[in-house]
Amino acid sequence: MKYRKTNKNTVILLFFIKLLLGITFIYASYHKIADPDGFAKIIYGYDIFPGFSINILAITIPFLELTAGFSLIFGLFPRSALLIINGLLLGFILVIGFNLLRGHQFDCGCFSFKTQDPTVSNISLLIRDLFLLISGVYLFRKTTAS
Amino acid sequence: MNSKDLKGTVLLVFFAGITALFYNQFSPFGIALFGQWETSKGVVFSISKTDSVDASIEINDPEIIKRIVQKKERIVLDVRPREIYNQGHLPFAVSFPLMEFDETIEQLLSSINRKSAILVYCSSIECTDSHTFAMRLKNLKYDNVKVFSGGFRQWEEKGYEIQKNE
Numbered sequence: 001m002k003y004r005k006t007n008k009n010t011v012i013l014l015f016f017i018k019l020l021l022g023i024t025f026i027y028a029s030y031h032k033i034a035d036p037d038g039f040a041k042i043i044y045g046y047d048i049f050p051g052f053s054i055n056i057l058a059i060t061i062p063f064l065e066l067t068a069g070f071s072l073i074f075g076l077f078p079r080s081a082l083l084i085i086n087g088l089l090l091g092f093i094l095v096i097g098f099n100l101l102r103g104h105q106f107d108c109g110c111f112s113f114k115t116q117d118p119t120v121s122n123i124s125l126l127i128r129d130l131f132l133l134i135s136g137v138y139l140f141r142k143t144t145a146s
Numbered sequence: 147m148n149s150k151d152l153k154g155t156v157l158l159v160f161f162a163g164i165t166a167l168f169y170n171q172f173s174p175f176g177i178a179l180f181g182q183w184e185t186s187k188g189v190v191f192s193i194s195k196t197d198s199v200d201a202s203i204e205i206n207d208p209e210i211i212k213r214i215v216q217k218k219e220r221i222v223l224d225v226r227p228r229e230i231y232n233q234g235h236l237p238f239a240v241s242f243p244l245m246e247f248d249e250t251i252e253q254l255l256s257s258i259n260r261k262s263a264i265l266v267y268c269s270s271i272e273c274t275d276s277h278t279f280a281m282r283l284k285n286l287k288y289d290n291v292k293v294f295s296g297g298f299r300q301w302e303e304k305g306y307e308i309q310k311n312e
Binding site (some may be wrong): 033034035036037040041044045051052054055056058059060062063064066067068071077079080081083084145 | 163
């Protein structure tokens with residue numbers, strides 16, 4: 001994985017962003033792969049997706065997270081992995097933001113299937129996802145295509 | 147973004163999709179490609195290899211449930227946690243929490259005849275605990291067991307009478 005011309009401190013920062021995003025996505029995929037039934041119920045709880053798409057999303061999203069996470073960490077199509085990661089993050093932000101705006105109670109299901117206080121935790125995870133997206137876009141811009 | 151990025155993205159998405167479908171097919175926790183997510187058809191669930199939902203024993207009409215409860219046509223079992231039951235439940239419903247099934251099984255066997263007509267409910271249409279409980283009852287040779295698919299939430303939304311234990 002090569003970066004555009006930059007100084008040593010920035011290279012270290014980019015390395016940590018890569019690890020942060022990669023490990024976060026690998027970790028986030030684990031419980032969803034282990035319990036697709038639980039994740040499908042979480043997706044249903046968002047009350048956004050049509051019924052026919054819920055199971056397909058529950059089956060594929062965790063593996064998309066896992067593949068993108070490993071691909072980024074091991075430098076295999078890193079810019080492509082970042083496109084997937086940033087796309088997923090943007091999707092999460094839109095879904096969470098939409099439900100927060102309309103006051104719909106939901107469980108994020110990001111790292112586990114149980115949250116104590118949905119409203120508070122969902123605002124904090126929206127901020128977290130925004131931070132991760134900004135980091136992902138920054139890393140994408142700094143990573144060379146070659 | 148260039149064509150190599152897009153090709154790589156397609157490749158990764160394809161790989162992830164194929165791996166996901168393959169894993170789901172052979173995993174003991176795999177789910178069907180299409181679940182049952184229409185509330186008009188009863189309890190919503192993903193149709194997994196581990197679930198116990200039997201649509202044929204569901205009663206989806208709350209008016210019928212109201213009649214059953216009022217006329218005491220069936221023994222009504224509430225399988226939600228006891229503290230939730232105490233906050234409000236269907237009239238004459240008896241608490242047999244699913245999570246305490248093993249501890250309360252003797253009490254259940256001694257107090258409810260196997261030929262009794264039984265109605266089981268849990269929290270809502272998204273809850274499958276009532277089906278799990280009904281399946282266990284069937285395994286114990288209770289043959290006349292029905293599930294109120296809408297659960298307590300639908301009963302409450304309809305504004306029907308609620309009993310509390312405080």
